[in-house]
Amino acid sequence: MADILLQGGRVIDPARDFDANADVLLQGGKVARVGSGIAVPAGAKVIDVKGLWVVPGLIDMHTHLREPGQEYKENIETGTAAAAAGGFTAVCAMPNTRPPNDNRAVTELIVRRAREVGAVRVYPIGCITQGQKGETLSEMGELQEAGCVAVSDDGRGVMNSEVMRRALEYARGLGLPVIQHAEDTALSSGGPAHEGAVTTRIGLRGQPAAAESAMVARDIELVALTGAAYHVAHVSCAETVRLVRDAKARGLPVTCEVTPHHLMLTDEACAGYDTSTRVNPPLRSDRDVAAVREALSDGTIDAVATDHAPHSPVEKDVEFEQAAPGLIGLETALALCLELVETKVLSPTVLITRMSTAPARILHLSGGTLAPGSPADVTVIDPKAAWICEPNRLRSRSRNTPFGGRSMRGRAMLTIVEGNIAFAQEKFVG
């Protein structure tokens, strides 16, 4: 690969508390230097990034690539292409594939396919329990050896408290974070939308916010018991925010993430029965949206994660309650979060912390910083670029987004993975 010199951008590297105009030199797949007036090495590719942000590559902690098993929705090639276009240099692949990633053979397949066709880094996440059934622990040690960076039964919460306790203990011993899809399924009872004034009006069955927060409350007590690193996936409600805030104040190793859709949309979005708004956890009330925004700003919520969940028309062109939950997010996440910068909810530094630095820290990944010697995983962002979200032009194999037609502001211009250009906006790099 040629060396790359990114000239004159605004370099934001929260891990080093750095925010200034500077050049960034990438050599041999590593960040070589960050500073002003770096001389152009012979043969280096020089890219003018004046007026743009140069940040450590964005990392999505929560992605569904659907391979193996549901390649008609997405595969590693299309999913990572979408990630690159969205500014992500790494994604974490959730294990609810077919078969689920609960054994080393599946992990190895994902790692190999990612090496063959992946545009960005793929970090597999293994199952907590075999078959995600919530009964028997999966072979976490082997999963870790094969490349898994965390365990999760995402799509389902671990209902049995004893199983969850032992999972936390065992994972702690391995140094594997446990990511919980917090949902008490007895309470949620399959309700496709947030239980509240909107479901009451439009007649959809609801699931209460307590279906999430009750499980988080239990888990926090289990974290206190076991000392394991525990991460709450897709926090959606004010009560969970309060519980996590309290847990952090107690000094417990609890972290959490929020999705762009839970930051941007309320349950009112479901009023037209548009199945692209059917997602689990469901879109919540405006009070909940205000709470997760505040928590993202103050650090109670550590990370933004997309929960990119591709589905085909087979799963989505049906009745609302029948529709599979989930929406795609890799190509819209950055622009949506930049709206929060525009409206002063987040500073640029906090945004990059939540989308890169923190995910790397929580999952112990290399990257998340532009410190010399770090992997040359870099995203160049034009925070002002105006574009319209056209689902048919997205790189994901699926089209299930509620943001189709939305006027966006800000996008990734260049995504560099290990010193190679994984994505460049048209005409940006000659």
Place this chain on the structure above:
Amino acid sequence: MTGAHAFTQKHLLGMEHLSAGEITTILDLGEHFLQIADRPIKKVPTLRGKTVINLFLEPSTRTRTSFEIAAKRLSADGVNFSASSSSTTKGETLIDTATNLDAMSPDIVVLRHAQAGAAHLLTKHIKAAVVNAGDGQHEHPTQALLDASTMRAHKGKIEGLTVVICGDIDHSRVARSNIFALRKLGARVRVAGPRSLLPLGIESLGVEAFDRIEPALEDADVVMMLRIQLERKAGSRFPNTREYARVFGLNARRLALAKPDAIVMHPGPMNRGVEISPEVADGPRSVVLEQVSRGVAIRMAVLYLLGGGSDATE
């Protein structure tokens, strides 16, 4: 009745998005069609040559029969397509079923479906006008219209009435449609029942909620009792039907709390001895069967307005 009606909707999906004027138009037309049931030949030619498909994907006898009679009395050609005989049990999607039927050029599709929003979904995929004959827990607009028609006939007008809806509010599309319609027409609406059967945030629809039916019944003009929808797992929300009947059932003693001329309504099917005692169900203040009669007339009015029939007075 003249040809000009204040009704421009293509579909009837629910009461939430109808105006008071549109509701009144349907009620007025319903009064007109009511007379047809008393004629020796109960048929007018207004929808001759029009095709109405009753697409009933959830068990229903009375609503389907009512729509069928309404279509026949307007001389429309009615076809029934029911869940038991449908291809949906063979794995076909609702959209495929509907577009296949639509390819046969019906003018109106009447849909009954177990899930909220199903009628909305249909309108995005077919050319025919869609009548929502009940979508999950969401709406059942023709029921609310026939209920309003019945109330208006007994009370003169809806505005200013106090209407109490009692029972399984959470699972009830009848309650939702009635709340929307009655609020638009100026009635005060109370809902009452065990707290575990009242949906969260029901007050946001402009109603007063009561945990017990006694205080709700005070000075009521209309008492509407709802069935417990055991098929929607309502049974886990309260101990058993015996206790329900004792604590929340409408009997003569409780009805005495309402105004002396209060009427008692029920959308059916009734569970006698549970939400309503036989003496009240069959008593002089019960207008349950009149609701059924008016149901045909109201559905004729709806089919007429959506089917673009010729002058209703001919």
